Amino acid sequence: MSAAVAALLGVLQGLTEFLPVSSTAHLVLVPWMLGLPDPGQVFDVALHLGTLIALLVYFRRDWWDILRRPGKQLWLIVLACIPAGILGKLFEARVEELTYPSAHPVAPLLMAGGLVFAGILLYAADRWGARRRGENSLRSEEALGIGAAQAVALIPGVSRSGATISAGMAFGLTREAAARFSFLLSAPVIAGAVLLKAAHTMRHGLPPGEGGAFAVGVVTSGIAGYVAIHFLLDYVKRHRLSLFVWYRVAFAVVVMAFWLLRR
Numbered sequence: 443m444s445a446a447v448a449a450l451l452g453v454l455q456g457l458t459e460f461l462p463v464s465s466t467a468h469l470v471l472v473p474w475m476l477g478l479p480d481p482g483q484v485f486d487v488a489l490h491l492g493t494l495i496a497l498l499v500y501f502r503r504d505w506w507d508i509l510r511r512p513g514k515q516l517w518l519i520v521l522a523c524i525p526a527g528i529l530g531k532l533f534e535a536r537v538e539e540l541t542y543p544s545a546h547p548v549a550p551l552l553m554a555g556g557l558v559f560a561g562i563l564l565y566a567a568d569r570w571g572a573r574r575r576g577e578n579s580l581r582s583e584e585a586l587g588i589g590a591a592q593a594v595a596l597i598p599g600v601s602r603s604g605a606t607i608s609a610g611m612a613f614g615l616t617r618e619a620a621a622r623f624s625f626l627l628s629a630p631v632i633a634g635a636v637l638l639k640a641a642h643t644m645r646h647g648l649p650p651g652e653g654g655a656f657a658v659g660v661v662t663s664g665i666a667g668y669v670a671i672h673f674l675l676d677y678v679k680r681h682r683l684s685l686f687v688w689y690r691v692a693f694a695v696v697v698m699a700f701w702l703l704r705r
Contacts, residue, residue: 443481448488448658451481455489455659456496456666459632460625461674462564462604462686463693466541467553470598474543474550475700487639488656492663494632499664500671501626508626515626518580522589522606522627527634529593541598549598550701554694556599561690564608568683571611577619584613592627599694602628604686617678625671 454472458465469489473480481489498505508516530537543549591609595602603624610620 443485443655445654445658447478447481448485448655449662451485452489452492452659452662453666456493456663456668457670459493459663459667460603460628460670462601462607462683463690464553464557464560464599464601464604467557467599467601467693467697470541470543471550471553471697475697480542480544485655485659487636488659489663490632490636490639492660492665493667494629494636495660495664496667496671497625497629497632500668501629504626505629515578518582518585518623519627519630521582522585522592523630525586525589525593526596526631530596533596537596537598548701550697553599554697554701556597557601557690557694557697560595560600560604560608561687561694564604564683564690565687567608567611568617568687572614573611573616575614575616575619577615577623580610580613580615580619580623587613588623588627592631602631604690607683617683618675621674621678625675 451469451473454468455465458468469481469486472478508519539545540549540552546552588606588609591605592602594600595605603621606624606627607617607620610623611617615623
Protein backbone atom coordinates (compact mmCIF):
# COMPACT_ATOMS: atom_id res chain seq x y z
CA MET A 443 0.00 0.00 0.00
CA SER A 444 1.33 3.43 -0.94
CA ALA A 445 1.79 6.16 1.65
CA ALA A 446 -0.83 8.29 -0.12
CA VAL A 447 -3.50 5.59 0.09
CA ALA A 448 -2.55 4.88 3.71
CA ALA A 449 -2.91 8.57 4.53
CA LEU A 450 -6.29 8.79 2.74
CA LEU A 451 -7.67 5.83 4.68
CA GLY A 452 -6.18 7.15 7.92
CA VAL A 453 -7.91 10.50 7.52
CA LEU A 454 -11.18 8.76 6.58
CA GLN A 455 -11.01 6.56 9.67
CA GLY A 456 -10.08 9.39 12.02
CA LEU A 457 -12.86 11.69 10.86
CA THR A 458 -15.67 9.16 10.40
CA GLU A 459 -15.02 7.16 13.57
CA PHE A 460 -16.14 10.11 15.67
CA LEU A 461 -18.43 12.12 13.40
CA PRO A 462 -21.88 10.46 13.18
CA VAL A 463 -21.49 9.31 9.57
CA SER A 464 -20.26 5.64 9.83
CA SER A 465 -16.56 4.84 9.60
CA THR A 466 -17.27 1.32 8.30
CA ALA A 467 -19.26 2.65 5.37
CA HIS A 468 -16.50 5.06 4.41
CA LEU A 469 -13.58 2.65 4.88
CA VAL A 470 -15.30 -0.03 2.81
CA LEU A 471 -17.20 1.98 0.22
CA VAL A 472 -14.70 4.73 -0.64
CA PRO A 473 -11.99 2.20 -1.66
CA TRP A 474 -14.70 0.20 -3.47
CA MET A 475 -15.79 3.28 -5.44
CA LEU A 476 -12.18 4.25 -6.21
CA GLY A 477 -11.21 0.74 -7.23
CA LEU A 478 -8.68 0.34 -4.41
CA PRO A 479 -7.97 -3.06 -2.83
CA ASP A 480 -9.26 -4.01 0.61
CA PRO A 481 -6.62 -2.69 3.08
CA GLY A 482 -6.89 -5.87 5.16
CA GLN A 483 -6.98 -6.62 8.87
CA VAL A 484 -3.39 -5.57 9.58
CA PHE A 485 -3.99 -2.04 8.33
CA ASP A 486 -7.31 -1.98 10.16
CA VAL A 487 -5.32 -2.41 13.39
CA ALA A 488 -3.26 0.67 12.50
CA LEU A 489 -6.36 2.78 11.84
CA HIS A 490 -8.10 1.79 15.07
CA LEU A 491 -4.89 2.18 17.07
CA GLY A 492 -4.59 5.75 15.82
CA THR A 493 -8.16 6.63 16.80
CA LEU A 494 -7.69 4.98 20.20
CA ILE A 495 -4.62 7.13 20.82
CA ALA A 496 -6.62 10.22 19.81
CA LEU A 497 -9.33 9.33 22.32
CA LEU A 498 -6.95 8.66 25.18
CA VAL A 499 -4.97 11.83 24.56
CA TYR A 500 -8.02 14.08 24.19
CA PHE A 501 -9.80 12.69 27.26
CA ARG A 502 -6.67 11.96 29.28
CA ARG A 503 -7.83 14.03 32.28
CA ASP A 504 -11.27 12.44 32.21
CA TRP A 505 -9.85 8.93 32.09
CA TRP A 506 -7.34 9.74 34.82
CA ASP A 507 -10.17 10.87 37.09
CA ILE A 508 -12.40 7.90 36.15
CA LEU A 509 -9.70 5.32 36.84
CA ARG A 510 -8.20 7.06 39.87
CA ARG A 511 -11.56 7.30 41.61
CA PRO A 512 -13.77 4.53 40.20
CA GLY A 513 -17.42 5.39 40.65
CA LYS A 514 -20.68 5.92 38.84
CA GLN A 515 -19.19 7.05 35.54
CA LEU A 516 -16.98 3.99 35.20
CA TRP A 517 -19.93 1.76 36.08
CA LEU A 518 -22.09 3.40 33.39
CA ILE A 519 -19.37 2.94 30.75
CA VAL A 520 -18.89 -0.73 31.67
CA LEU A 521 -22.66 -1.31 31.65
CA ALA A 522 -23.05 0.34 28.26
CA CYS A 523 -20.33 -1.88 26.75
CA ILE A 524 -22.13 -5.13 27.59
CA PRO A 525 -24.75 -5.29 24.78
CA ALA A 526 -22.26 -4.65 21.96
CA GLY A 527 -19.79 -7.10 23.51
CA ILE A 528 -22.36 -9.90 23.57
CA LEU A 529 -23.93 -9.27 20.18
CA GLY A 530 -20.56 -8.61 18.56
CA LYS A 531 -19.34 -12.02 19.69
CA LEU A 532 -22.50 -13.74 18.45
CA PHE A 533 -22.83 -12.06 15.06
CA GLU A 534 -19.31 -10.93 14.13
CA ALA A 535 -18.92 -13.38 11.23
CA ARG A 536 -22.31 -12.54 9.74
CA VAL A 537 -21.70 -8.80 10.05
CA GLU A 538 -18.32 -9.18 8.29
CA GLU A 539 -20.04 -11.01 5.42
CA LEU A 540 -22.62 -8.27 5.00
CA THR A 541 -19.99 -5.52 5.06
CA TYR A 542 -17.78 -6.24 2.05
CA PRO A 543 -18.96 -6.08 -1.59
CA SER A 544 -16.56 -8.91 -2.46
CA ALA A 545 -18.41 -11.22 -0.06
CA HIS A 546 -21.95 -9.93 -0.53
CA PRO A 547 -22.94 -8.22 -3.84
CA VAL A 548 -25.61 -6.05 -2.23
CA ALA A 549 -23.43 -4.93 0.71
CA PRO A 550 -23.24 -1.35 -0.66
CA LEU A 551 -27.04 -1.13 -0.74
CA LEU A 552 -27.30 -2.48 2.78
CA MET A 553 -24.88 0.17 4.00
CA ALA A 554 -26.70 2.88 2.07
CA GLY A 555 -29.90 1.79 3.82
CA GLY A 556 -28.13 1.89 7.19
CA LEU A 557 -26.86 5.40 6.47
CA VAL A 558 -30.37 6.69 5.69
CA PHE A 559 -32.17 4.79 8.48
CA ALA A 560 -29.76 5.88 11.22
CA GLY A 561 -29.75 9.41 9.76
CA ILE A 562 -33.52 9.58 10.26
CA LEU A 563 -33.14 8.46 13.87
CA LEU A 564 -30.41 11.06 14.43
CA TYR A 565 -32.67 13.77 13.01
CA ALA A 566 -35.60 12.67 15.18
CA ALA A 567 -33.53 12.57 18.38
CA ASP A 568 -32.01 15.97 17.61
CA ARG A 569 -35.38 17.47 16.69
CA TRP A 570 -37.61 16.09 19.45
CA GLY A 571 -35.25 15.04 22.26
CA ALA A 572 -35.54 17.11 25.45
CA ARG A 573 -31.76 17.87 25.47
CA ARG A 574 -31.76 19.42 28.95
CA ARG A 575 -29.75 16.98 31.05
CA GLY A 576 -26.04 16.80 31.74
CA GLU A 577 -23.83 13.75 31.54
CA ASN A 578 -23.81 13.24 35.32
CA SER A 579 -27.60 12.75 35.36
CA LEU A 580 -27.41 9.56 33.30
CA ARG A 581 -29.02 6.53 34.98
CA SER A 582 -27.99 2.87 34.75
CA GLU A 583 -30.96 1.83 32.60
CA GLU A 584 -30.28 4.71 30.23
CA ALA A 585 -26.61 3.75 29.92
CA LEU A 586 -27.75 0.23 29.07
CA GLY A 587 -30.08 1.70 26.45
CA ILE A 588 -27.21 3.66 24.91
CA GLY A 589 -25.22 0.42 24.94
CA ALA A 590 -28.06 -1.30 23.10
CA ALA A 591 -27.92 1.47 20.49
CA GLN A 592 -24.19 0.85 20.18
CA ALA A 593 -24.96 -2.83 19.55
CA VAL A 594 -27.37 -1.85 16.75
CA ALA A 595 -24.46 0.03 15.20
CA LEU A 596 -22.91 -3.36 14.38
CA ILE A 597 -25.18 -3.12 11.32
CA PRO A 598 -22.94 -1.70 8.56
CA GLY A 599 -23.67 1.93 7.79
CA VAL A 600 -25.44 2.78 11.05
CA SER A 601 -22.46 4.47 12.83
CA ARG A 602 -21.49 3.78 16.41
CA SER A 603 -21.16 7.45 17.33
CA GLY A 604 -24.38 8.32 15.50
CA ALA A 605 -26.36 5.61 17.29
CA THR A 606 -25.05 6.40 20.77
CA ILE A 607 -25.42 10.17 20.37
CA SER A 608 -28.99 9.66 19.11
CA ALA A 609 -29.82 7.43 22.08
CA GLY A 610 -28.28 9.92 24.52
CA MET A 611 -30.38 12.78 23.13
CA ALA A 612 -33.48 10.56 23.13
CA PHE A 613 -32.93 10.10 26.89
CA GLY A 614 -32.80 13.88 27.31
CA LEU A 615 -29.05 14.55 27.33
CA THR A 616 -27.80 17.73 25.71
CA ARG A 617 -25.97 17.30 22.41
CA GLU A 618 -22.63 17.93 24.10
CA ALA A 619 -23.31 15.50 26.97
CA ALA A 620 -24.46 12.80 24.54
CA ALA A 621 -21.35 13.29 22.40
CA ARG A 622 -18.99 13.22 25.39
CA PHE A 623 -20.49 10.01 26.76
CA SER A 624 -20.36 8.49 23.27
CA PHE A 625 -16.64 9.29 23.03
CA LEU A 626 -15.84 7.96 26.49
CA LEU A 627 -17.81 4.81 25.71
CA SER A 628 -15.93 4.28 22.46
CA ALA A 629 -12.51 3.98 24.16
CA PRO A 630 -12.98 0.48 25.64
CA VAL A 631 -14.81 -0.68 22.51
CA ILE A 632 -12.00 0.42 20.18
CA ALA A 633 -9.38 -0.88 22.62
CA GLY A 634 -11.04 -4.30 22.56
CA ALA A 635 -11.08 -4.33 18.76
CA VAL A 636 -7.42 -3.31 18.62
CA LEU A 637 -6.37 -6.05 21.06
CA LEU A 638 -8.27 -8.78 19.21
CA LYS A 639 -6.94 -7.80 15.80
CA ALA A 640 -3.45 -7.09 17.09
CA ALA A 641 -3.26 -10.63 18.48
CA HIS A 642 -3.83 -11.95 14.96
CA THR A 643 -1.25 -9.55 13.55
CA MET A 644 1.37 -10.56 16.12
CA ARG A 645 0.90 -14.23 15.24
CA HIS A 646 1.46 -13.62 11.55
CA GLY A 647 3.59 -10.47 11.58
CA LEU A 648 3.37 -7.44 9.31
CA PRO A 649 3.42 -8.25 5.60
CA PRO A 650 6.77 -7.37 3.98
CA GLY A 651 7.07 -3.68 3.16
CA GLU A 652 3.90 -2.68 5.02
CA GLY A 653 5.59 -1.12 8.07
CA GLY A 654 5.62 2.35 6.51
CA ALA A 655 1.95 2.22 5.56
CA PHE A 656 1.11 0.96 9.05
CA ALA A 657 2.90 3.92 10.65
CA VAL A 658 1.24 6.40 8.28
CA GLY A 659 -2.16 4.90 9.11
CA VAL A 660 -1.61 5.26 12.86
CA VAL A 661 -0.40 8.86 12.62
CA THR A 662 -3.01 10.16 10.16
CA SER A 663 -5.97 8.44 11.83
CA GLY A 664 -4.78 9.72 15.21
CA ILE A 665 -4.44 13.33 14.06
CA ALA A 666 -7.72 13.28 12.12
CA GLY A 667 -9.50 11.62 15.04
CA TYR A 668 -8.29 14.26 17.50
CA VAL A 669 -9.47 17.01 15.14
CA ALA A 670 -12.86 15.31 14.68
CA ILE A 671 -13.44 14.97 18.43
CA HIS A 672 -12.58 18.63 19.06
CA PHE A 673 -14.68 19.78 16.11
CA LEU A 674 -17.81 17.84 17.07
CA LEU A 675 -17.74 18.81 20.75
CA ASP A 676 -17.40 22.45 19.74
CA TYR A 677 -19.97 22.19 16.92
CA VAL A 678 -22.77 20.69 19.01
CA LYS A 679 -22.61 23.56 21.50
CA ARG A 680 -24.11 25.90 18.89
CA HIS A 681 -25.59 23.81 16.08
CA ARG A 682 -28.08 21.05 15.40
CA LEU A 683 -26.89 17.82 13.78
CA SER A 684 -28.81 18.25 10.51
CA LEU A 685 -25.53 18.73 8.61
CA PHE A 686 -24.57 15.12 9.31
CA VAL A 687 -28.07 13.84 8.50
CA TRP A 688 -28.00 15.42 5.04
CA TYR A 689 -24.44 14.23 4.48
CA ARG A 690 -25.50 10.65 5.28
CA VAL A 691 -28.35 10.84 2.80
CA ALA A 692 -26.14 12.36 0.09
CA PHE A 693 -23.46 9.71 0.60
CA ALA A 694 -26.09 6.96 0.45
CA VAL A 695 -27.37 8.34 -2.88
CA VAL A 696 -23.82 8.35 -4.29
CA VAL A 697 -23.30 4.76 -3.15
CA MET A 698 -26.55 3.60 -4.75
CA ALA A 699 -25.63 5.38 -7.99
CA PHE A 700 -22.24 3.62 -8.08
CA TRP A 701 -23.88 0.27 -7.39
CA LEU A 702 -26.36 0.73 -10.25
CA LEU A 703 -23.62 1.81 -12.68
CA ARG A 704 -21.53 -1.26 -11.83
CA ARG A 705 -24.28 -3.82 -12.32
